[in-house]
Amino acid sequence: MPHFPTDTVTLLQSPQPPAATRRGMNDTTGRKNMQQLIELRWIAALGQFATILVVHFGFDIPLPLKPMLWLLGGLVLFNAISVLRLRTHPEVTNAELLVAVLVDVAMLTGQLYLSGGATNPFVFLYLLQVTLAAVLLEAWSTWTIVAITGACFAGLALFGRPLALPLDHDRGLWSPYIQGMLLCFALNAALLVVFISRISANLRARDARLADLRQRAAEEEHIVRMGLLASGAAHELGTPLATLSVILGDWAHLPSFTSEPDMLQEIEEMQAQVLRCKSIVSGILLSAGEARGDSPAETTMRTFLDNLVDEWKVTRSVSSVDYRNRFGDDLRIVSDSAIKQMVCNVLDNALEASPTWVGLEAVRDENMLRLTVTDRGPGFAPGILQRLGTPYQSTKGRPGGGLGLFLVVNVARTLGGSVDAGNRADGGAFVTVTLPLAAITLDEEEEGIDAD
Structure with a gap:
């Protein structure tokens, strides 16, 4: 297993x-x-x-x-x-x-x-x-x-x-x-x-x-409360999203829209965004232990990271992504939403700070997986770095902000890993997530698949 x-x-x-x-x-x-x-x-x-x-x-x-x-x-x-x-x-x-x-x-x-x-x-x-x-x-x-x-x-x-x-x-x-x-x-x-x-x-x-x-313990209790709130919100959002999906489907077949290519394209875009919202809601319910599907799919580290980056680029408006997969010899893993959401969270934060360029590098360091996300934004304030992983520590000024890195730090820590962040010498910031391979790979006797 x-x-x-x-x-x-x-x-x-x-x-x-x-x-x-x-x-x-x-x-x-x-x-x-x-x-x-x-x-x-x-x-x-x-x-x-x-x-x-x-x-x-x-x-x-x-x-x-x-x-x-x-x-x-x-x-x-x-x-x-x-x-x-x-x-x-x-x-x-x-x-x-x-x-x-x-x-x-x-x-x-x-x-x-x-x-x-x-x-x-x-x-x-x-x-x-x-x-x-x-x-x-x-x-x-x-x-x-x-x-x-x-x-x-x-x-x-x-x-x-x-x-x-x-x-x-x-x-x-x-x-x-x-x-x-x-x-x-x-x-x-x-x-x-x-x-x-x-x-x-x-x-x-x-x-x-x-x-x-x-x-x-206090931080993890806080996460549990947020998880319960997210699960409840997902239940409430399910019905209006389904209604919107039906309405947009009907609109797409109306002559007044089919005769206008621009309007039809906008409807298709709205349908895509509604589907994305429904996928997010399904993921929240799945993480909360509800509506479970089949067992997690078996994949490899390289495939998992490549697919993650491709999906993230398609669903975000990003000009340039410098993705470098330097993991080396591939390993068999289970495709898990926890790490996927964690990495996407770091990428989203980098995109907000640097809309034109985001970098991601994956490196294998002995028995550890090291993911480094970089950007060309203003960088972290010294106070944020000193309290890395503390909830509601944000420079964006939004109510309830500052939870992104808090969740990332706690997920990594639960897996036995760590999160490091800092400012780059040539401008911008970096966040490095280090995870032990033993926590995310299959049994040793099943490892060792060569990269394609």
């Missing part, structure tokens, strides 16, 4: 973001925060190893090296497992972050128990754990860490192994205890500045993505 959307309204009626986007929203922040914890744990492991060696051999303060190194090895092993877990399962929940922080608290408590208990100056590293929990975890998890670290501190005061340290606080910076406190403060301050800044950046990025999704 081909992987291709059936119609424009179906594409736009769901306010939910794509599944991949929703998964990204759920995973990205937690994954990045877990990466920060893993990096912090590597630093902690190196810092603990260096501190143990310096205190034991440099300050001649006896430490239980074997159990402390075993604990340090356990911390390194846990961190290695965390790295593998993150690579194979990118989703990270609040519970997993809580477990990771609890393991860090347990390892710190074990090292402090073996090296002085509450009298160890590095006991203030508990504050680092509490601060990280406040930033990373939900409120109940944070208070859980506060309670556990408080209990650990009390337990160290009751059961910790005191070190044989001289009471020489009066020596100031020359006191080993004061030096340990200074080092602990420096570590806390440096790690908090570095990692809290990174974690805050992750949270700000998450908030920005949430705001973007809310904006998309």
Whole structure:
């Protein structure tokens, strides 16, 4: 079966973001925060190893090296497992972050128990754990860490192994205890500045993505309302258009018109325009899910684009169209009204700005289809480019204007593509629509038809 959307309204009626986007929203922040914890744990492991060696051999303060190194090895092993877990399962929940922080608290408590208990100056590293929990975890998890670290501190005061340290606080910076406190403060301050800044950046990025999704949902809801209004208008227009068609058909056979070639030509032109209006109404109803016909026709990319341009030129008053089909090797696709209407919309906007010349270039860029429409008009105002795709942003001054690019952007985005616009250096403007070929072609095993 081909992987291709059936119609424009179906594409736009769901306010939910794509599944991949929703998964990204759920995973990205937690994954990045877990990466920060893993990096912090590597630093902690190196810092603990260096501190143990310096205190034991440099300050001649006896430490239980074997159990402390075993604990340090356990911390390194846990961190290695965390790295593998993150690579194979990118989703990270609040519970997993809580477990990771609890393991860090347990390892710190074990090292402090073996090296002085509450009298160890590095006991203030508990504050680092509490601060990280406040930033990373939900409120109940944070208070859980506060309670556990408080209990650990009390337990160290009751059961910790005191070190044989001289009471020489009066020596100031020359006191080993004061030096340990200074080092602990420096570590806390440096790690908090570095990692809290990174974690805050992750949270700000998450908030920005949430705001973007809310904006998309609001825009897509707006499109749904417009689609319902268009469907209702199409129903209302059906009867008067049919009446006009009958009347024009009768006029075309009246002697007073058949004897006047100019009048007969005008009637034929009016009949053609009425037929075009009826075709547009039928397309709206079809897109709204009503009056469906046969399955979409199978065609090729080159044929689809060539026919689209030919039909557009016939139904518009355009002096010159510079059409260049540089797609390359042809691909089989399904002829779909969504993309056809989208491209015609861009061409219509270009024609309004530049009635004498419009350009269209189709290029295949690896797995993407890139359609670029150019004109020789006045170009886009800077404000329009900054708010590209926002409804009712138009320089034409018509009530309700500014919906053309809004619809184009949303159709392209729903297909997984993008829209870019700008002003040309030699005058005029361009709009580039980029669509993934996977969204508009048949299955890979059916692809590869050579161009005629």
